[in-house]
Amino acid sequence: MPDFTAFRHPVLAVPCPVCRAPVGIWCGNSIGLPSAELHAARSIEAERAFIDQHGPDAAIIRVATGWQIDRRGLIRD
Template sequence: MESDPHDFTAYVHPVLAVGCPDCGKPIGVWCVRPSGHRASGLHRSRRMEADRVFIDQHGENAAINRTADGWTISK
């Protein structure tokens, strides 16, 4: 795991700030189904990983909220 901070506000969805342990997609790339089609959602393991890293970086009381032009992190 790289040690650079993940930027949870930089992508269309905060979970994209981590790579997917399930389908292997890198940071910033949406999950795909085994067939190669874009998945409608993000893999559960990736969402859990994003949660873990987010709490690691921002603390358990932080939250990420959608704004008009992206995402913002509040504590």
């Protein structure tokens, strides 16, 4: 099960379907250098997995120590 709080960006919890970067590794371009942005398809996949795991009302928030799941974040805000 992906851990969305384990990495410097929540999207890194899933592998990238575009550049094949594994879990925890930033997306790369065609010559293997890190991309400025994570691939959009990876963000969509991460969002889908996040909702599967935490439900449609959850959000992930940046806190001083990293990332934290807020189960009702989308309802309250």
